[in-house]
Amino acid sequence: MTTDIRLVVLDMAGTTVADDGLVERAFRAAADELGVEAGDAEHQRMLEHVRATMGESKISVFRHLFGAEDRAQRANLAFESAYHDLVDAGHCSALPGAAEAIEQLRSAGRKVVLTTGFSRATQDRILKALGWEEIADLTLCPAEAGRGRPYPDMVLTALLRTQTDSVRRIAVAGDTGYDMLTGTRAGASVVAGVLTGAHREERLRADGATHVLASVAELPALLDG
Incomplete structure (x- = not known):
């Protein structure tokens, strides 16, 4: 699709991490x-x-x-x-292909930031359980950005912290309508909904998805296509 994307902001639960209720x-x-x-x-x-x-x-x-x-x-x-x-208790696992997708994105020279609606304590608990402490360039929770979703704060904080030079060089991916609103309000060029979590395609598109993917595993090919 484009080689201009330099920053990829990914949701965690439902997008890269299995929620399973x-x-x-x-x-x-x-x-x-x-x-x-x-x-x-x-x-x-x-x-x-x-x-x-x-x-x-x-x-x-x-x-x-x-x-x-x-x-x-x-x-x-x-x-x-x-x-x-x-x-x-072990009820936390990565979604299939998520870790590999993050590796592919970073290998292509893109910065990857993991975001969440959870607190920093919960986010860190998940990252430790998965062995993901170093998987991304940056991780962010709402308290570190000002406001959480559906506001654009976490995406814009990711842009500032990674020194990305334009919102048009950002891709956002998530499984909820709030992820889509966050991406569109931040001005991201790619706002990709994934069907591995909370909301279905109709909600994702209604809230601004530019693309809907079966899973985050498809995102590297979309950006490189």
């Missing part, structure tokens, strides 16, 4: 901590919101769901604790 399982622990019983109408409403906002900063999701800051922080701590337990 871990976010929803950890959310149930957070809801339980706040006294929301599984199976009732309120729990289902909250779960639907979590699914719709996959990719957004998790603390932002909990602020929407629980209102008061102290309740949102309690929910977020419970979520992170449950997610960490799942990762530590």
Whole structure:
């Protein structure tokens, strides 16, 4: 497609890392901590919101769901604790072809930045579990960029930190509509949705995907094509 892309910003859970329901399982622990019983109408409403906002900063999701800051922080701590337990128990794996795709992108002279809606503590837990501490040029979480998705902050922070000279030389890839919004709002030339995670092609295209791929494994060929 183009050899002009110099920076590739990749989402983690659902794009390069298998989710396998871990976010929803950890959310149930957070809801339980706040006294929301599984199976009732309120729990289902909250779960639907979590699914719709996959990719957004998790603390932002909990602020929407629980209102008061102290309740949102309690929910977020419970979520992170449950997610960490799942990762530590071995329920964390790379999606097929993801590591190889990152290697191909970097071998072609492109910078690769991994981004997430999780906190730095959770992001680091995942990277350590996968042995990915050095796999990318940079990793970013919302707190390190200003705002999380769907704002463009993480992509633009990646541009600044890697000294990329134009937003038109950026490709963004992710599995959620929020990833697509982030990419389009940042001015990226390529905003690629992948079908290995939360949202389907209709949502990805509605939120600005320039391309929809079966998986991130197809991204190097798209950029080199």
